[in-house]
Amino acid sequence: MTLDEILAGLFPNGSNVKLIGMEVAGKATLPGGGPIHVLGIAQGAPLGVDEAIALARRVIEIIESDDGAPILFLLDSASQRMSRRDELLGLNEQKDEFHLSGPPSE
Amino acid sequence: MTAATANSGSLSWYEASARQRIEALVDGGSFNEFIGPELREMSPHLSIFDLPEQFDDGIVIGRGRLDGSPVLVAAQEGRFMGGAFGEVHGAKLTGLLRAACKLKQDVVILFDTGGVRLQEANAGELAISEIMRAVIEARRAGVKVVGLIGGRAGCYGGGSLIAGTCSSLIISEEGRISVSGPEVIETNKGVEEFDSRDRALVWRTMGGKHRYLIGGADKFVEDDASAFRQAAVEALRGRGRCDLAVLDAEQQRLERRLRRFGEAGDAVAIWQAMSIDKPTDIPGLPTDEFRRRVADKREHADDAR
Numbered sequence: 001m002t003l004d005e006i007l008a009g010l011f012p013n014g015s016n017v018k019l020i021g022m023e024v025a026g027k028a029t030l031p032g033g034g035p036i037h038v039l040g041i042a043q044g045a046p047l048g049v050d051e052a053i054a055l056a057r058r059v060i061e062i063i064e065s066d067d068g069a070p071i072l073f074l075l076d077s078a079s080q081r082m083s084r085r086d087e088l089l090g091l092n093e094q095k096d097e098f099h100l101s102g103p104p105s106e
Numbered sequence: 107m108t109a110a111t112a113n114s115g116s117l118s119w120y121e122a123s124a125r126q127r128i129e130a131l132v133d134g135g136s137f138n139e140f141i142g143p144e145l146r147e148m149s150p151h152l153s154i155f156d157l158p159e160q161f162d163d164g165i166v167i168g169r170g171r172l173d174g175s176p177v178l179v180a181a182q183e184g185r186f187m188g189g190a191f192g193e194v195h196g197a198k199l200t201g202l203l204r205a206a207c208k209l210k211q212d213v214v215i216l217f218d219t220g221g222v223r224l225q226e227a228n229a230g231e232l233a234i235s236e237i238m239r240a241v242i243e244a245r246r247a248g249v250k251v252v253g254l255i256g257g258r259a260g261c262y263g264g265g266s267l268i269a270g271t272c273s274s275l276i277i278s279e280e281g282r283i284s285v286s287g288p289e290v291i292e293t294n295k296g297v298e299e300f301d302s303r304d305r306a307l308v309w310r311t312m313g314g315k316h317r318y319l320i321g322g323a324d325k326f327v328e329d330d331a332s333a334f335r336q337a338a339v340e341a342l343r344g345r346g347r348c349d350l351a352v353l354d355a356e357q358q359r360l361e362r363r364l365r366r367f368g369e370a371g372d373a374v375a376i377w378q379a380m381s382i383d384k385p386t387d388i389p390g391l392p393t394d395e396f397r398r399r400v401a402d403k404r405e406h407a408d409d410a411r
Contacts, residue, residue: 057357057361060350060354063350080285082290083299084311088376090322090363091284092270093322096271099270
């Protein structure tokens with residue numbers, strides 16, 4: 001299934017979710033009518049420092065908007081990005097900023 | 107040292123066992139273990155692979171006093187399966203953190219781990235997630251969670267993710283923090299990406315000095331149990347806040363790191379960009395001189411948490 005098919009299936013009332021690089025971000029309308037944030041990683045992309053900190057930023061923005069809408073996280077990720085650069089720059093911290101602000105799973 | 111200390115003499119943190127570390131960390135004779143080896147709470151998975159089990163599943167948890175104050179303690183045994191997280195090992199730490207949240211008692215975690223046990227990977231990964239959530243819930247309840255890193259196995263994989271959620275981290279030169287270990291990167295991406303046999307590369311990419319310099323660890327200590335103890339006492343006096351303001355400050359700190367150092371190809375280039383004098387000398391400097399030389403140059407999270 002493609003991301004568009006998944007979104008259409010989940011949100012028949014419509015969604016405004018964009019794929020920016022491998023990052024999924026946007027908002028949708030729940031079948032019951034309420035709003036929901038949609039975040040995620042697409043196309044099996046690995047999560048490195050740049051992706052993790054960008055997602056963390058989005059979660060913090062959602063918290064600060066204080067709109068009470070839930071967050072749906074769509075995950076299609078190979079794993080962490082295994083590279084010298086990512087570890088040099090402290091991938092564990094960048095990922096944790098994301099964990100601390102949002103989903104508590106690995 | 108205070109009168110409450112019965113520990114004397116020097117003990118290499120790197121060489122010590124989990125139980126020796128706890129003994130040297132807390133006030134003399136104050137430690138009471140929970141779910142000790144006599145209860146034989148062992149991994150339900152290892153026997154399937156004909157692998158040896160350990161009565162404590164490679165982690166010691168309990169309560170003691172540190173400089174007179176009650177503290178909950180967990181210590182991983184890096185010499186059993188590289189200190190890796192399995193189902194029971196992880197559950198013991200999750201339970202300790204949940205108790206900390208209820209009792210409003212601070213926690214010290216002595217990390218020594220290669221990550222998740224491959225033989226019980228799903229249970230281990232779940233345990234990592236549960237532990238991270240339990241750390242965050244404890245911190246949100248006002249509990250401080252201090253991590254100590256300087257063991258043989260380092261602090262890799264899921265262990266490094268747990269470490270990143272702690273209120274503060276204390277590290278020695280021998281300590282290493284990294285999500286993917288050297289061998290993992292080399293196996294997946296090739297020796298050109300990371301030569302795991304190049305020990306100097308490993309130390310300066312993941313080792314205690316680099317982590318301290320970029321703000322990935324908060325205190326840098328000698329490889330000595332009494333130095334870890336002293337630093338833990340100080341860390342537990344910290345504020346330990348965990349709210350939106352802290353998260354925002356952390357976010358800005360980490361974004362700034364990527365802006366400043368994102369193009370650097372090697373740790374030495376990062377240290378150079380920090381205006382550290384003679385950056386190639388850093389790996390060889392003794393503890394005191396290292397701390398002095400980098401004191402006003404290093405990045406840190408003190409304002410953030």
